[in-house]
Amino acid sequence: MENWQLWLVIAAVVLLAAVAGVLVVRSRRAGRAVPPSRQPEAPEAREATPIAEAPTRPEAEAPAPVEAEAEPEPTPAIEVPEPTAGRLVRLRAKLSRSQNVLGRGLLTLLSRDHLDEDAWEEVEELLISADVGLEPTGRIVERLRERTRVLGTRTPEQLRVLLSEELTEALSVDAERSLNVRRDGDRPSVVLVVGVNGAGKTTTCGKIARVLIADGNRVLLGAADTFRAAAADQLETWAQRVGSEVVRGPEGADPASVAFDSVKRGIEAGVDAVLVDTAGRLQNKAGLMDELGKVKRVIEKHGPVDETLLVLDATTGQNGLEQARVFTEVCDVTGVVLTKLDGTAKGGIVIAVQRRLNVPVKLIGLGEGPDDLAPFDVTQFVDALLGDGDAASGGSKSRQPVA
Template sequence: MELLDPIIALVVLLAVAVVGVGAALLTRGRGRRTLPPAPPTAPGHLPGVGDDAEVPRDSPTRTVDVVELPDTVTDEPVVLEPALDRPEPAAGRLVRLRERLARSNSALGKGLLALLSRDTLDEGTWEEVEDTLLLADIGVDPATEIVDSLRERVRVLGTREPERLREMLREELIRVVDPGMDRSLKVERHGERPAVVLVVGVNGTGKTTTVGKLARVLVAQDKDVVLGAADTFRAAAADQLQTWGDRVGVPTVRSDRDGADPAAVAFDAVKTGIEMEADVVLVDTAGRLQNKAGLMDELGKVKRVVEKHGPVDEVLLVLDATTGQNGMQQARVFSEVVHVTGIVLTKLDGTAKGGIVVAVQRALGVPVKLIGLGEGVDDLAPFEVEAFVDAIVS
């Protein structure tokens, strides 16, 4: 018994020592994490970020792209050129727009055919036919000519067949519209200088818009065009014209200030056209009231100043087809001042006044060369006699 006491004491001391060492090791493990040893480095290599990182096994590898840098670096922003419009071809455009024209003028054709198809064509019926023509602004003399000719042909042939009457009416309308007139635009370049086209008309007829649309017609014919914004009295006119030009890549010559001398702007436009070797220069003039003598004199000055570069090839008068006989008076005054060579009839799509074509040609002795048939950018069409009459009697 005396021998066991020292042994038991020794065992207790050893157990206490083991528990103490385990507790110390446990406490040290909780307080600080032991880092793995650093990988061996080559002599002279300084440790850096990522030296102890593993290479991911599944990561794809990629080579470094080599990018060529420009020799010089500028602070100027890169300007992207806007995409230019591609105007529709001008040839045959009126045929494509015939349905729209027919909707506007169908009342004229239907009314005439209804009258001519009556069982009895007495004096009262022929007077109604003449009245229908007059309401279409065809003019007194042309209306009388058509009625007299139709009356004689119906009497001789004795026909009431709608198709034959329609054909006779078509023939008479074509005759008075006069297919023999030269309706071509004089827009061919003359040696060292471009063709010059002045566009004139009163306010509200769509003159500036017509110039922009005409530029599209010429661009569609592969012509180099320069625009002249000589309407310096209307603040927005130059901006409006430049917008039209920018859409098809056509330059616009304009003044930096409102109220500048229109003749000077027109002169500079033609000069620019000569320097750029353009085919055509289109000059938009201020909308004039025909009863303002001073303004009309100024329009004459514009033409005289432009002619210092050479003759003006075309003077196009823009008329609103809805103005009727008032437009006829405008046409006469403008023709006296600047010698109009052609007529542009706008807003013809919204009226049954198609007879104004005949009336204005008879009054001035000059042809209708272009007609506007809508608000679309390519709704200005070269005038074609047969397509126009077919739209009326279709």
């Protein structure tokens, strides 16, 4: 057999063997049985014989959620205002500016060895610069010149007594200084608080309430300043601190109506005093001043207004006198509350206000603290002005010649 024939036979054998191997593999794969445990069930079989569910363990019932009780809002502690008796004594250090200028300044001048015309002019200038006013200054200087001439000696103790007597006389007025807050049967006393813009009227009104409460009165406050919502909020804050009630109306409401409702509520509540705060106003605005008169007339439908307190800023000096004069004409002011007296050296404004208006200063403000408003006492005030020290002559107690 030739070579090519041999190779042809070999190729045919190899080809047949390969085809046979492929067929064997395919037949094995097609005939391999699937294990019974792994054969999927027909859908019909699964529906007919459902698998029994395993018994479930009864779970303990969850307790119903307990709602946490809302904690009550803490009730603000009610403050007890400081007693008014002796307040001015405790606050005397806050009069240091007026003391240095008006009190010690006068003692220094009067302690000179020789009191000539120039010295007396300096005394006069000092009194005027302290806002005592022209007329009261002239009277004080005249009396001082006469008495120092008669005394013949001027020891520091004598000068202090002399000044004390003259200032006391200048500060005295023929009027009641205590606040009139006496109940009249079932009707409370009514205190109307008025003043110009920027005098600290609403804050002072809150402090006046503390003064009345410190003296044992039950007080209701009326927020008749309806032009500023902040004023009513501020007054309510002051009232909450001392446990008082506030009557207020919507912003822009008629102030006279709020004042009327305040007094009505005060009668129902049986309080001792109703304190009515009014809007600040300029004394040269006729419409606003007429409105203030209306507030007073409406309140008087319940009965008379017992006190009308004018709040004046001591730092405005003589300008405050014109303000005071107009207010007294419109609403019959019965007393002055002089604020910010600790911030000025012009303590003589107390003398000027009283002499010009013949209206007593009833309360003075000597700081920003809630109880820094003190009933005005002439003796305590003069003592605070003059201080406890000797004259600036070095405390010498020797006799000095008179000019």
